[in-house]
Amino acid sequence: MRERLVVIGNGMAGIKCVEEVLKLAPERFDITIFGAEPHPNYNRIMLSKMLQGDVAFDDIVLNDWAWYPEHGIKLHAGVRVDRIDTASRVVVAADGSKVPYDVLVLATGSSAFIPPISGADKEGVMAFRTMEDCEALIQSAGSYRKAAVIGGGLLGLEAARGLLHLGMEAQVIHNAPYLMNRQLDPTAAGLLQTELERRGMVFHLSKNTVKITGRKRANGLRFADGSTLDADVIIMAVGIQPNIELAKECGLRTNRAIVVDDYLAASIPGIYAVGECAEHRGIAYGLVAPLFEQARVLANVLCNRETAPYTGSIPYSQLKVAGVDVFSAGEIGGRGIITAFQQYDGIRKTYKKVTMVNGRTVGAILYGDTSEAPTLLKAVQFGEEAAKLAVSEGGENPMETAVMAMAEQETVCACNAVTKLTILQAVTRDGHKTEEEVRKHTKASSSCGGCRPMVQVLVKLAASGKAVAGTTEEPAAAEKVPVCGCTSLDPAELKQAVNSLSASTPGEAFALLGWRQKEGCEVCRPAVHYYLGMQKSSEKAFKPRSSAIYGSTKPSMVTFIHDGALEQGSGAESCTGLVAELKLRWNGLSFPVPITAAVAAGTASPAAVLIRDIGLAACPAGWEVYAGGSGRPVREAQLIGVSETAEEAANLAIACLQLYRKEAWYDETLWKWLERAGLLSVRETLYDPAVQQSLLAELRELPQPVETA
Template identity: 55%
Template sequence: MVKKLVIVGNGMAGIKCVEEILDLEPDQFQITIFGAEPRPGYNRVLLSKMLQDESSFEHIVTHNWAWYEENGVRLYAGERVCNFDIAARTVETETGIKEPYDMLILATGSLPFIPPIPGARKRGVIAFRDASDCETMAEYAQTYEKATVIGGGLLGLEAAQGLLNLGKEVGVVHNAQYLMNRQLDQTAAALLQRELEQQGMWFHLAKKTVNIMGRNRVRGLMFSDGNRLETDLVVLAVGIRPNIELVQGSGLKVNHAIVVDDYMRTSIPDIYAVGECAEHCGISYGLVAPLYEQCKVLAKVICGRETTPYEGSIPYAQLKVAGIHVFSAGNIREEGNETAVMEYDGMRGIYKKVMMRNGAVTGAILFGDTAESTSLLGMVRRGAPTTELASQDRGVSRAEEAAAALPEEETVCACNGVSKGTILRAITTDKLKTVEEVKSRTKASASCGGCRPLVAALVKNGLSRSTVSEAVVTLTDQEVVPVCGCTHYDHDSLKTAMVAAVCRTPAEVVSRLGWTRQQGCELCRPAVLYYLESLGLREISASSQLAGDVAIQTTAQHGGEPVSASLRFVNFMGLNGESQLFSESNQIGGEAWVEAVRLKERLSAVWGSRALPAPIAVAVCPGPEYPGGVLVRDIGLSRSPAGWEVYAGGHAEHPVRQGRLLGVEENAEEALLMAIACLQMYRHNARYGEKMWEWIERTDVLVLRESVLDAALRSGLAGMAGSLRDYNSDRVTG
């Protein structure tokens, strides 16, 4: 017999329950959903994207109208349930629709908390909770210029970022001493505030709003200290409260929210509650992940399946606005905890703090780089011993390291309950090659997106373990541009595939990586040869071939010069405007000039004929009186009162680029090592034909600078290049 199942609430909890039930028992129930909003299901986590990306509502829809029809689910959209009769087992809407039920799930969600501030109901004061609120904010933003968000938590900052993206002047008023005070410590909050201020946001912290001024509509705010703030628009984002109006006086046990047991059952048989309107063990959760965990348990209960009880959730939060990545999980307070790990990189804006109690991990904060969020969340949930906090191997990215260390049964996407094993099986079975494909297939990263770096690392790892003849693409949302028409590989994935397939000759590249033209073309032939050499897979000779008797030219033209001509030195000019050649006979600058000459000779000898992705122009100058265009050359070394300045990434032609200062060394020896290390990083990481300034702008000059300033790493890079074989026999001294 088909049972009548009614769900009150078409939000993320209600729809998730239906999805789980359909997966278990697609034919057991006649399902009816009542939704107060006149919309299909959408991702509330992405509401701010409607403002930030100026995208339409359709971009955040998770279940379109067709989904309900295809799954036999009857949806009453725009119908608010105002009453339910426990004895008659019916629910009734404000328009008079009555629906009988055998089982009832209450998923009414939450309402925005409206603080008791005089003037909170004035025109121009908006709550931020649903899609209609976003549309109202966007409409008001067309008329008014100055907006103020009351609330410096997750929701408030997302709303503020959305308004900022619309070109408004945006401020945030927060009653605490620092932002996101429930999820962050002062260090992480200061980093967050600095980033947001650089984007144009301003803040009034430790301010209590006591009045929203204006006769008919908002004109400003008054604070408890007597100060005032003019504003045209006020957004309230100070919290939420469970939506329990429907059940008041119904006989259901209610505390702060609808009280449920470990199986999401209320105090009345056949009535269940889930999500933000439910209270379990005294806690009602306002986050997506706990909501989904509850839905999985409830679906099995509804379908009569055995299930483990719901035992509560570890609260965690992720903020992802305008490229700022923040993660917090568990208990991050100092009281009762100790600091297990703390890392702070002010130059790159990266912060990590892990808390512990009695040798067990209790909480974590990540700022700037959240690749470890999933593994740390797992540790917090398990109360893992701090011995699991192994030191990081900087040879790979944090995301790749975290992906490799994660057990297959561990959850990667906490929002949707997707494990590492599920993702890897989908990649292998369905031959998935991008994060978007994984998201579509498994829903991993489909909600808040915080696990996206880890999913990307799993895609990369999964591809490297699968058949390498499959096309490998980059893991970003950007369009992949193949090297040429002979292959579907772009430059980055080509290098990865060549290493994975252990290709040592051009012929092996053709056969193992599925080239469509056996002889290659003028674009891929030199690229293949260059990567074989630069990756250390094979020494390249002039007679190397891709296939058959077709020879490869190692001097493909780029900007009129062959790539094999790796370094070109630029003459500097004296004060008289005449070109000064690097020659012992032109000794006009004393000791500094001799140093410059020897630096040029040593750099040329050390690098030899070793190829680079594109021709490199080098300027070595003994001082400011001998301008050699140091700032507009790929590599520039210039003597200064403090020592030798080393620059990289300059470009003298269109588009003109000024070189970035990598560092200053007291002696020429260390400056030379710094330049060699920079060239080595460029040689191994850049794409064939990519100029140095293009490579630096595509990647991160801070990472380059950090690497070449590390003395040990610098020497290691120089050694990798084989650059010290002649260097140590005749050192340049300063």
Template identity: 50%
Template sequence: MGKLKLVVIGNGMAGVRCVEEIYQISPDIYDITIIGSEPSPNYNRIMLSKVLQGDASFEDIILNDWDWYKERAIRLLAGQVAARIDVVGKKVETASGVIVEYDKLILATGSSAFIPQITGAGKPGVIAFRSLEDCRRMVDASRSYQKAAVIGGGLLGLEAARGLLNLGMEVQVVQNASFLMNRQLDRMAADILKFELEKQGMRFLFNKHTERIVGRKRAEGILFSDGTRLSADLIVMAVGIRPNVELGKSGGIHTNRAFVVSDYMETNVSDVFAVGECAEHDGIVYGLVAPLYEQGKVLAKVLCGKKTEPYRGSVPYAQLKISGIDVFSAGSVNDSEAETAYQLYDRTRNVYKKVTMIDGKIAGAVLYGDISEGNTLLGYLKRRTDVSVLSRAGASSASNGGADEAAASMSDQETVCNCNGVTKAVIVKAVRSGGLQTLAQVRERTKASGSCGGCKPMVAAIIELALTGGEAEEEPRVCGCTSLGHSALKEALKHSKYSSAKQVMAHLGWNREGGCAVCRPAIIYYLGEVEAAGAEVGSNYDEAINGYGLRIKLGSGVESGSSEARRVEWIGAELEGRLELHAMPHPVSVAIVSGINGGVGLPVRDVGIAEAPAGWEVYAGGHAEYPVKQAQLIAAGLTVEDALELGVTCLLWYGDSAFYREPVWKWLERQGMLAVREKLLDPEARDELQSRRFEEWPVKAVADGAGRRGGRIHGVERSS
């Protein structure tokens, strides 16, 4: 059979990112055609403000150059506009008459600048700020005209205004609200921002509603509804975006504000999907890059036939990209939406921080001046973390923080680049194992800071930390055969095409042919290829192929057959069933007891589930041999069902993220008990971990060898 035909309408960030994900998962499944309306390769649209401000050239913001398409045999119809979809014949026709057949179709048509119905809006001299061509028109206008007005005091409007200032124009920003960025900032942060921008030369008009654009042959100014006027030679509209959905009418695709999609990015038409700014999920259209990439990742797995968690929506956040000004905002920040949990304004450093809450849970955050805590606060917001975490983490850190200090205190598993989902550990390992030294090199390897660019200071601080050794001691090597540690090895194999340990050793620079008894099973365990592993190492490395298993010990401390004993038996059976197909990197002992005196050594087991007078309790991290470790309490006062779920999720997460032959207590120390508790007690995080069980984690090899590796339950032992 030949390859399936995949057509992507839209050469923007969302559609091409989905194609990138497809190539990582199944590079040979599709012949791909991309139809792009602009005569250019894929570029970073959200960095256009940097081009306009003179901080970057167009070449600097190209994400995938012409060679990228050629190397992957992608047919790019640049400068072509898709005009009609035939969903019965499965064809797309362009305005120039080119017809492209498809088996699967992705609508990634993006959006256009919203131009309000204002008299005179079509005059020469009135433009939007949405494309590279818009940037060129603004540059051309600056050579002939002096006065500019930007309608819209949001992110895009302020970035456009800053660019026009850099081009030497006088700039007035017209805002219909009473303060800047009124959807993202509270009044105090907006006033600080206004003061700073005024120092840069920007001027503002608030509570102004445009009646019409005045001028005979071209725009000469704005008439407001209150009768006042503003003289302007160039007028930039930056009041929002409108999804491009007109194409869907020809194909009967259901639209509301945008193409309506399911949790798997499906439209109502078979084999037609939508992603990005033209997709409406659960009534929401996202215009920020992180949600678009999250959608693209889900869709790529769907198109490659891989099991995936559904797309459940995103928590949007905003960062202002103006030289010399750092602003971060996420969630509900105004007093009408949420209560203030913490607020700080340091005038000497011009630093402002506000965190809001709803029902005791973190609901929003605004940072000005020092945004180094942005990713941490966004994580709290996504997990709906209790506000008490602010005091534990040190709520006053904004007064003495900065990227360097935040980078040093950040945990390895914390996300640094939210757009691309890159953690601190990935960046550190890229620097130390890959010999990288610059931000550009790290961006090329990991994509960190490659989208909105808001995390650049933090990425740079982590690079410096990794280079200077200011971080905790470097992770030990897997063995003497390689310079790689377990994190770097796992990362290298994450999206690899290797089918054997020998291939891995050859490509990753092993200094001993064939490796050794330490690294060979580790590679095979991370690789997860049963057939290749079995042929390569035989039965001596059964644990490497199938992983270690669980030993479940039950003890009721009461008479057999009682209700307490039956509950313990039920938990043991459920745990056995739910984890039977999952690999463990190290032998794991689990104690399940009713009453502390269950007789199965609860305090020194890897995981313990115990019934106490106030409800069920879950423990983790015990160790009976040297060094002796006492299990720590994760949660108490639970129902029996919640205790079971917590125990299962903990072991699933351990199985996914621990290093080969790393015991539970060491894994807990590396992750940090506070981080583990927060994640396990967060319902959304638990759901996400559970949904990934069969998508990314190894499952047990079946008898005919067609399956993949997996853990084994070594039986359930009962103690009277």
């Protein structure tokens, strides 16, 4: 008898999972799909192209109405699920239907995030997320001309491009000093802004909207600096919010999204989550490629196939922004990140930047020509040596050069995991001679479309037999540097060695380690003091932090700076209680180096959270938590995460510093530790619910410090 598989969500992630299941075990399940929208599965990324008049709805449909019955799938289109009875394993829908399940997949996606701006509920304020939103915008264009888009990210720019096509004004409001600030640097953003202004867009940067004016219908915006802007149609494009109401009501564990493990399993047996509604290791992804990676892993799990776990994704974008090709991957700026090389071609209007840490590639930007995107994405994913990346000289056909240099197993279409070899075989073995034929056969370029230029060139070269694979080399091992002349141990080895000892004093530790100097030196002595102190403070029997452990080394405390503006009330929680809570939790603790912390009304406030070791800043979505800032040398802090409440932000900051205390080497600054440990790794660790709770519990169990002479 077939198992009953119910999927709630008819979007790209859920249907990708179903497609993979049908490939692996087409006879295993009776499949039922609920979709809130009255449409077949379509490519949401292409809505902007439809708004711009480039495609019709039929062109963006991924699986038409006939596909469902052809594969034995029962589709409830335009039907919302009201509740999930986890005890009886039944899904109850708004149309009265009750569908039992053996396996349930939640692929409920996300909705547009509407920031808490006064007047956001007025008529004329809308999102740009669904087919219905797109139709509403087209209808509004028949009556109104003045339109404003709040949000200068990718979605906002695509919406603005659509407004221009509809004959409306396109005023873009962004709270950062440059466009797409999470994906681009100021240079690439400046090039993009110049091009978009040439096409008719108008930008208002570093503007914070505080009110949407008008009585019943919106007629304009008011900004924090007192200035205003007339607008009859206002589009919110500031981010997404995972749809987790069903999950919460049925008792599933949720945070920002539905918490899942490395096999996409939720907290109740038999239920899984995939896509934008799933939170893996503290991260909810909103890009196509990670969602499809999740779907492939989950399909293997559902079919009882052996599979590697899903361990997270490197965020990247390869898209066409209002007609301009843009690629961005990894970390493009911030503390400890160095520019490996930049290249700007003023004639071709192309720009390339590669960033590195300790010589290893950590990020890349391409503007105007994205032919090298697969090569650079691989370099970021594997941390390849930046010096070994070839810098193209802007030859006659750089796209062909990049394609010919690719290894056959390199991915061309990350959304659908299509490799160069798959496309070669589609042409040379299966006889598909055009880019459209290859797309239908392999699905390459059928999702976001960012790889389409490369697929076109690859098909052309494959037909001519010129698509030659390249090679890569293994990175060299790092050189070992001893802590000091007293030992041959490097910092990592010293910490490990001390932690493995049963010593109570530094003298005992030096004797057991066979130190060259009986009492060590001014370099190694404080380090051993610190490691022993950390070791003893984790033992419940250890009470005072006395000089027997610390010797002459005093605890390195946390210095607080905070912005009093929040205390007077600014729409966010007061920072007074937050600072008090953090001081209480960090009181008397030792750190590898003295720490500075800041709590502020925003990243631009006088508290300057971006140059502190740990910083918490209020934002429209709640609180942003930063780590790794420095005033000397000046290094910008990295975003660790966003929390909805002050309590969640405090827990994230507390867990971050506890992880730093446990993992860092003595005298290693927080930014150096973050650089060594890897920002992505630290984020994933801190957002693992079990790990974060363990770190918090460790601090709660520590005894209050006893001051000694």
